[in-house]
Amino acid sequence: MDKKTFKKYGYQFVDWVAEYLDRVGEYPVCPDMKPGDIKQILPANAPAQGESLDDIFKDFKTKIFPGMTHWQHPCWFAYFPANNSPPSILAELLTAGMGAQCMIWETSPAAEELEVVVMDWLRKMLGLPEGMKGVIQDTASTSSLVALLSAREKATEFNSNIKGIQEPLVVYCSDEAHSSVEKGAKIAGFGTDFIRKIPTDPDYAMIPEKLEQRINEDLKKELKPCCVIATVGTTSSSAMDPLDQIGDICRNYGVWFHVDAAYAGTAAVLPEKRWMLKGIESADSFVFNPHKWMLTNFDCSAYFVKDPGSLIRTFEIHPEYLKTGVDREVKNFRDWGIALGRRFRALKLWFVLRYYGVEGIQGMVRKHISLAQFVKSEIDADPHFELMAPVPLSLVCFRLNDGRSDKELDQLNRKLLEYLNQTGQLHLTHTTLKGKYVIRLCVGTWTTDEKDVKKSWQLIQKKAQEILT
Amino acid sequence: MDKKTFKKYGYQFVDWVAEYLDRVGEYPVCPDMKPGDIKQILPANAPAQGESLDDIFKDFKTKIFPGMTHWQHPCWFAYFPANNSPPSILAELLTAGMGAQCMIWETSPAAEELEVVVMDWLRKMLGLPEGMKGVIQDTASTSSLVALLSAREKATEFNSNIKGIQEPLVVYCSDEAHSSVEKGAKIAGFGTDFIRKIPTDPDYAMIPEKLEQRINEDLKKELKPCCVIATVGTTSSSAMDPLDQIGDICRNYGVWFHVDAAYAGTAAVLPEKRWMLKGIESADSFVFNPHKWMLTNFDCSAYFVKDPGSLIRTFEIHPEYLKTGVDREVKNFRDWGIALGRRFRALKLWFVLRYYGVEGIQGMVRKHISLAQFVKSEIDADPHFELMAPVPLSLVCFRLNDGRSDKELDQLNRKLLEYLNQTGQLHLTHTTLKGKYVIRLCVGTWTTDEKDVKKSWQLIQKKAQEILT
Numbered sequence: 054m055d056k057k058t059f060k061k062y063g064y065q066f067v068d069w070v071a072e073y074l075d076r077v078g079e080y081p082v083c084p085d086m087k088p089g090d091i092k093q094i095l096p097a098n099a100p101a102q103g104e105s106l107d108d109i110f111k112d113f114k115t116k117i118f119p120g121m122t123h124w125q126h127p128c129w130f131a132y133f134p135a136n137n138s139p140p141s142i143l144a145e146l147l148t149a150g151m152g153a154q155c156m157i158w159e160t161s162p163a164a165e166e167l168e169v170v171v172m173d174w175l176r177k178m179l180g181l182p183e184g185m186k187g188v189i190q191d192t193a194s195t196s197s198l199v200a201l202l203s204a205r206e207k208a209t210e211f212n213s214n215i216k217g218i219q220e221p222l223v224v225y226c227s228d229e230a231h232s233s234v235e236k237g238a239k240i241a242g243f244g245t246d247f248i249r250k251i252p253t254d255p256d257y258a259m260i261p262e263k264l265e266q267r268i269n270e271d272l273k274k275e276l277k278p279c280c281v282i283a284t285v286g287t288t289s290s291s292a293m294d295p296l297d298q299i300g301d302i303c304r305n306y307g308v309w310f311h312v313d314a315a316y317a318g319t320a321a322v323l324p325e326k327r328w329m330l331k332g333i334e335s336a337d338s339f340v341f342n343p344h345k346w347m348l349t350n351f352d353c354s355a356y357f358v359k360d361p362g363s364l365i366r367t368f369e370i371h372p373e374y375l376k377t378g379v380d381r382e383v384k385n386f387r388d389w390g391i392a393l394g395r396r397f398r399a400l401k402l403w404f405v406l407r408y409y410g411v412e413g414i415q416g417m418v419r420k421h422i423s424l425a426q427f428v429k430s431e432i433d434a435d436p437h438f439e440l441m442a443p444v445p446l447s448l449v450c451f452r453l454n455d456g457r458s459d460k461e462l463d464q465l466n467r468k469l470l471e472y473l474n475q476t477g478q479l480h481l482t483h484t485t486l487k488g489k490y491v492i493r494l495c496v497g498t499w500t501t502d503e504k505d506v507k508k509s510w511q512l513i514q515k516k517a518q519e520i521l522t
Numbered sequence: 523m524d525k526k527t528f529k530k531y532g533y534q535f536v537d538w539v540a541e542y543l544d545r546v547g548e549y550p551v552c553p554d555m556k557p558g559d560i561k562q563i564l565p566a567n568a569p570a571q572g573e574s575l576d577d578i579f580k581d582f583k584t585k586i587f588p589g590m591t592h593w594q595h596p597c598w599f600a601y602f603p604a605n606n607s608p609p610s611i612l613a614e615l616l617t618a619g620m621g622a623q624c625m626i627w628e629t630s631p632a633a634e635e636l637e638v639v640v641m642d643w644l645r646k647m648l649g650l651p652e653g654m655k656g657v658i659q660d661t662a663s664t665s666s667l668v669a670l671l672s673a674r675e676k677a678t679e680f681n682s683n684i685k686g687i688q689e690p691l692v693v694y695c696s697d698e699a700h701s702s703v704e705k706g707a708k709i710a711g712f713g714t715d716f717i718r719k720i721p722t723d724p725d726y727a728m729i730p731e732k733l734e735q736r737i738n739e740d741l742k743k744e745l746k747p748c749c750v751i752a753t754v755g756t757t758s759s760s761a762m763d764p765l766d767q768i769g770d771i772c773r774n775y776g777v778w779f780h781v782d783a784a785y786a787g788t789a790a791v792l793p794e795k796r797w798m799l800k801g802i803e804s805a806d807s808f809v810f811n812p813h814k815w816m817l818t819n820f821d822c823s824a825y826f827v828k829d830p831g832s833l834i835r836t837f838e839i840h841p842e843y844l845k846t847g848v849d850r851e852v853k854n855f856r857d858w859g860i861a862l863g864r865r866f867r868a869l870k871l872w873f874v875l876r877y878y879g880v881e882g883i884q885g886m887v888r889k890h891i892s893l894a895q896f897v898k899s900e901i902d903a904d905p906h907f908e909l910m911a912p913v914p915l916s917l918v919c920f921r922l923n924d925g926r927s928d929k930e931l932d933q934l935n936r937k938l939l940e941y942l943n944q945t946g947q948l949h950l951t952h953t954t955l956k957g958k959y960v961i962r963l964c965v966g967t968w969t970t971d972e973k974d975v976k977k978s979w980q981l982i983q984k985k986a987q988e989i990l991t
Contacts (some may be wrong), residue, residue: 244709
């Protein structure tokens with residue numbers, strides 16, 4: 054494809070993205086699709102001869118796009134947000150255009166150095182301890198696995214890497230921790246039998262006394278406590294584990310302390326929310342995802358570690374074909390995680406942080422929190438609804454409650470959620486809290502404004518009325 | 523950023539990428555940089571207030587871009603290629619623009635269904651067995667780790683996930699296998715003590731008899747053989763392990779058989795190169811990277827598995843907050859790998875396969891192979907040079923040899939490589955083969971033409987002359 058043609062289509066694609074983002078609120082949030090609907094309209098084989106970009110783009114618009122869910126929709130309140138933003142999209146275009154492979158310093162010096170710089174910007178923005186060093190991973194699942202592996206190696210004096218796992222090592226998290234802890238413990242060879250899910254208090258936060266008790270029980274059984282994973286902003290209800298007390302316990306027992314703030318971490322840019330991270334100086338590692346609530350399109354997970362040496366010792370490899378003359382002076386990020394190949398992800402983060410500035414990001418986060426607090430106050434004021442968890446940030450957990458049994462309420466709320474999502478006007482998801490079915494509403498998409506939240510709340514009230522009568 | 527502004531900058535960025543790719547051959551392949559050069563010209567803090575995109579783009583061009591290595595340069599012969607291509611870049615723009623999170627079917631039906639379809643296109647293009655199912659991973663390192671984990675679980679009847687690793691499990695690969703096997707065996711908890719590096723023949727291919735012998739030795743020691751990883755196209759010399767014989771052994775001993783064809787797999791689109799995969803029907807899993815030699819920008823690693831059930835059973839998680847009504851009917855790719863979040867990577871692969879067609883990709887691969895064969899014939903004809911390994915595809919391993927001792931030749935060739943790369947006119951890397959320092963020249967960048975290879979070979983001859991006199 055020559056330069057002229059690339060420009061021609063490039064402009065068309067830019068126009069499409071511009072129009073899409075401008076009008077994303079006009080689409081039904083989720084497509085009306087059954088499994089197999091798209092598969093059946095696509096050919097079973099790749100074409101023998103190349104096709105025109107006109108035809109491919111047309112098929113994209115008519116066959117693929119109608120099957121997409123719109124995560125950037127202003128009434129996207131499902132899961133946690135996965136924001137992109139104009140500067141992030143534009144930077145991704147440059148990254149793809151250069152096509153550099155940033156596994157080591159020498160294969161793109163600017164990529165390594167910019168990653169070091171912007172990760173330090175993030176560290177300061179969130180008020181993380183001075184010595185912590187950052188690296189970009191793909192997801193928080195991977196980041197937590199990286200933490201578990203570092204913990205495993207440190208607890209075994211870096212011998213598990215050599216001899217395999219030779220004794221049971223125990224992992225602790227709350228019973229509200231993310232599923233990635235369980236997945237990571239499987240992958241790293243701990244086994245789910247050695248995950249202790251510590252009970253939570255009425256606000257769904259880990260009870261530190263129960264953690265210490267459990268560690269002591271394991272020690273009595275001659276099992277080795279290895280890693281504690283605390284969550285700042287759990288997936289179900291954005292509960293906040295008390296880092297300071299948990300950190301003290303980890304220090305006393307010499308256990309790796311990892312903090313998973315995948316969603317909530319971004320809110321630490323606000324001085325008034327910094328309390329969430331009280332005790333963070335005890336953490337050995339910390340993760341939050343700029344690809345959730347910080348306007349940086351997926352993937353971009355920010356992993357910080359107190360002692361990079363133990364991280365590198367866990368992952369380093371030295372094949373001859375990757376050796377360079379500067380290996381002693383630089384950070385070769387291939388040794389900071391699982392994958393060898395690495396995209397130039399620091400570029401989009403740099404674009405985002407500069408374009409919005411710290412105050413711009415603070416403003417957006419404050420707005421989302423205040424909109425969530427508006428929903429909370431509406432729920433408090435409406436006798437048909439029940440708030441199911443505290444709302445420290447932008448996630449509201451609630452259910453419709455007309456006094457039926459919990460089991461009947463589960464059914465009722467499942468039905469309400471279905472009805473709501475079927476309108477295509479908004480998207481919500483659910484969870485369970487202490488066994489009860491709960492609807493989650495998370496305000497966090499960059500396109501979301503006051504009017505979107507108010508309109509959505511009115512719709513929720515209306516559908517609730519319909520379902521009750 | 524409003525629609526108009528996004529378009530304005532979008533066009534500018536498209537223009538920049540178009541001009542960059544058009545003129546990429548004019549840049550020095552690697553920047554003339556010392557560690558820290560870029561860090562020191564960047565501010566230590568994110569800006570408080572947002573900055574203009576004009577300023578950010580200007581800084582990109584003047585501060586970041588000069589520190590980039592040009593992987594798309596026509597004289598890029600280092601490592602293995604990491605191709606992008608115009609249709610792939612344009613598709614990445616759409617993916618970033620939509621910003622969809624494709625972890626499960628419901629969060630973007632079209633993404634899941636297109637992934638199923640294009641992976642099956644690839645399966646047929648490479649002649650992989652009919653039953654194999656494909657999923658996109660980020661890198662071959664991750665894909666091989668996924669294979670090791672599936673092997674571990676199958677060998678322990680899915681009990682390692684629950685009880686941890688309770689007995690030593692043994693992994694086999696050749697002494698030329700990629701470093702990711704060692705890294706994966708560490709991560710999955712096998713331990714490097716339980717990796718058997720099977721000796722290779724004079725062509726650097728695994729000797730099947732040695733593999734069988736080693737398996738029997740381990741069985742005698744009551745160690746459990748778990749996984750064999752064969753390589754089609756090793757990183758050092760593109761050696762081809764004999765899959766048919768290795769596959770028979772794996773079947774006889776009931777061991778998981780994984781095939782790593784990260785680089786070479788693309789060449790299986792050529793009927794005349796299909797011999798590489800003879801015996802592939804015995805493989806339990808297979809990986810190749812469209813982000814290397816198939817015009818799809820990083821990341822896009824194609825992982826195929828014979829029994830998806832064992833893969834899913836290794837990774838599946840079922841937290842309440844991810845449950846949907848269609849889970850029984852669809853592929854939720856979150857359970858096919860490590861990360862939960864997933865980018866819509868199938869889109870760029872679909873664009874590439876349709877834009878170039880099978881014949882377009884075959885044409886490019888044939889051209890690269892023929893250019894590498896040209897270099898091989900030049901080496902054969904030049905008494906100053908020695909070919910160091912067979913050239914089955916597009917990687918040529920050679921050294922300058924004027925009859926000195928091997929140790930002196932190592933020095934001489936190290937110097938030659940340095941001199942060559944310092945010109946900025948091409949980029950080559952090195953390896954060692956049976957202890958000897960070897961220069962690697964891999965033809966595989968989509969921008970590379972006959973004139974680039976000829977010019978580069980002349981430069982190599984010239985610098986060799988200079989160094990010898």
